[in-house]
Amino acid sequence: MKDVRMSKAILLEKVRTNRERHRDQFLKAQDGFRARVIEELDQRLADARTGKHVLLLIDLVEPQDHTKDYDRVIAMLEVEQDDRVIISAQDFQQYVMDDWSWSAFASTVNTLYSSGGKVSFRSMLV
16 A cells, blocks of 8 residues: 545644654653763763863763654644545654654664663664
């Protein structure tokens, strides 16, 4: 199946729900990220004050916010005049299944920070 025709209202509701879930996860991850940055900076300040070697690189991956991707789809659906829309299989995968090209990476980073973990560039390469 290449395309699917569906109710604009149902699709709009699904994308809004997916957006809110993504945004909530990002905001929780942002809090975790800030806490990790503060910990890293505090440690470096303590090292500097005691004359220890100070590592200046902070190797943390920032949480990913893709809310604008959802907002674009929502805006397009809100201006669509028909009550039914035709979307491709790829669009269905993104909008309904909430599986975007960036989903796996963003979800991993955001989930780790939300749970109090540390996400470094090195850990993402392993």
